[in-house]
Amino acid sequence: MIHSVGNACSSSEKKIRMPAVAGAFYPADADTLRETVASFLSEASSVKADKEVQAVIMPHAGYVYSGAIASKAIKAIPADAAYKRIFLLGPSHRAAFDGASVNGAFDSYATPLGEVQIDKEACEALLRADTVFTYVPEAHAREHCLEVQLPFLQVHLHNVPSIVPIIIGTQDLSKLKKIAQALQPYFTSENLFVISSDFSHYPSYEDANRVDKATGEAVESGSLRKFLDALELNARKGVPQLLTSACGQSPIAVLLLLMEGRKDLQVRHLAYCNSGDAVYGDKNRVVGYHAFSIVKRTETFALTEEEQKQLLQIARKSIDYALTRKTDLPYDSTKLSPALQQPCGAFVTLRKGGKLRGCIGNLTGYKPLYQTVSSMARAAAFEDPRFYPVEENEMKDIDIEISVLSPLRKIQSVDELQLGRHGIYIIKGEHRGTFLPQVADETGWTKEEFLGHCARDKAGLTWNGWRDAALYVYETIVFEEQKKNN
Known part of the structure; x- marks a missing residue:
């Protein structure tokens, strides 16, 4: 069994980053750990793997609380995917520093399931790329947010490639842009980015659902601006006990920066719950968990x-x-x-x-x-x-x-609807109603408001009439003549 406190173990001059939270956040026994992760993945049968997954966002709490959600992010990745490397990006919980710490000081990360090699060459390249990258030993020694993702990858993937562990300690947007700029050459189909983040911290169960819904929809939009606006709006609402809307807001922001201008990518929302849903959860003080995947678009219709x-x-x-x-x-x-x-x-x-x-x-x-x-x-x-x-x-x-308009596509869940990207078409009996995608941007409505207004104002149904109606989505290519000087 491997359950040390995260210090280096040297064997024949090989430096291994030992697990810091085995036995606390997840089982320290290898067989128990493998069975636990396999069970979570088996229960995530509702998530089907996409052909090309560029990134996932997944929680990093103890498995008893967030394991079911984390498994859905991992399940979205093809098990036989042949990535060259995996970039692990997470927030700093234990060290204060103003930048990004790249752990190229070790040769591998260990979990009870074995070792995962570190791509030291990629780590060194990032350290040379910009002074925003450094190595802060304390940022990695006892940090859990990257470590807890590894067993999921080890059980699910047929071949686990080398990793690039990055802990981000800044919320300065100018520095986050520098981090994204250095990572941009690696943000390709040959690499996977795993973004580690929990969402709302410590509000009540009901408040967490509301706050996390707003934050999740902003992430799903793929827009950095909407994400930052959602964080600010949540903070201004004065929600009791809300410490943060996303502890990994900086890694998420870096991902959204990497996605800017990438019309070939889309964000899929996979699942949500909070710690109050767990058997041992306290509904008075919870943490929220979302799972997302960033995938290649399947719609290919375009006009020159x-x-x-x-x-x-x-x-x-x-x-x-x-x-x-x-x-x-x-x-x-x-x-x-x-x-x-x-x-x-x-x-x-x-x-x-x-x-x-x-x-x-x-x-x-x-x-x-x-x-x-x-x-x-x-x-x-x-x-x-x-x-x-x-x-x-x-x-x-x-x-x-x-x-x-692209061809209509029937959806089984409103999780498939992406505000600002999809138009909605609601059909129920003789009732019909639609909103173009740009309506969401023009109004600033939430997803529920977008659907509610369409159901009531366009289809002639009740506000919640969309819930048992047939829902279709489509995308648009919008263009216009040069405006006249009136």
């Missing part, structure tokens, strides 16, 4: 700049032709690309002087995209019941915006 320009021309010409009563088609289908001939839904929005002048759309896309845009442009101009039909003398002052 030239294709977008063609659709805008088709929309304008369709309205012009209707106004002048010309019968010629405003397009030549033989000269259009395959993407423009693919069946897709679309919305066409007209604005005059920056104000809405008409908006009509079709979600399902029964016709080729160019035909849908042509029809919706005319409908927006002449059939929107909120406005008088557009007149010919107005066209010079009207700007056109088009939202092209």
Whole structure:
């Protein structure tokens, strides 16, 4: 059994970082530990592995409290994944320092299940990359947040690659940007990033659910700005006993910085609970736990700049032709690309002087995209019941915006809905209602508000009518004409 207090053990000049919390946070006996982790992974059967997982966010509390949630983050990773290395990023609980500490001083980390090699070359490269990286021995000696992740990786992965252990001790955004910049070359499909963080610390059970919901939705958006805003808003609410919304806010911020501009990546929320849900949990003072995976997008539909320009021309010409009563088609289908001939839904929005002048759309896309845009442009101009039909003398002052929709995808859980990225389509009997993705950004609504308003205001249901309705999500490609100087 290995259950020392985290000091180095030297064997033939090999330095091993011994476990600091075996027997406390997780079992110290190898067989018991393996059985415990395997049981958690077996119970996480609802999580299916994605083909390409770039990163996970998982908790680091004692297994009796957070093991079930941690296992769902690990279960999202393909067991046969062949990563070159794993970057472990966590917060400092025991040492105060203003930067990031990289543990390249050891050759391996030990757990009761064996050793995991450290990629000393990568550690040294980071230390050379920027002075924000140092080695602070106290930051690693008794720190648990990275250690507790290793047994999950050892049991789940067929081959465990070398690791790069990084403890972050700063909340300075300028320094976090430097950390992300140095890590950026490694943030590729050949490496896995494991971000270690618990969420709300010490509010009541009910308050934790509310606080963690807001923080979790911000993380799920993939936006650093939304994440930082959620932390600030939670802090301003004056929630009793709330010490922090996320102890690993700095490692999470680094991950979100790494994701900036990466439209090929998306955040999946996998699970949530808090310590009050555990058998031994105290509901008066809890810690929250989320699991997320960052995966490659499966949606591949895209439009080139030239294709977008063609659709805008088709929309304008369709309205012009209707106004002048010309019968010629405003397009030549033989000269259009395959993407423009693919069946897709679309919305066409007209604005005059920056104000809405008409908006009509079709979600399902029964016709080729160019035909849908042509029809919706005319409908927006002449059939929107909120406005008088557009007149010919107005066209010079009207700007056109088009939202092209990806195919509808039915979801089984609202956890699959990502605010700001997905539009929602609610169907229940004869009731139908939708919100485009940009509505979430424009309103600042939470996920529940987004769904509630759509159910009540668009589908004609009750506020909670979405809960037993069929839910579909879609994404949009939004583009517009150059705005006129009105």
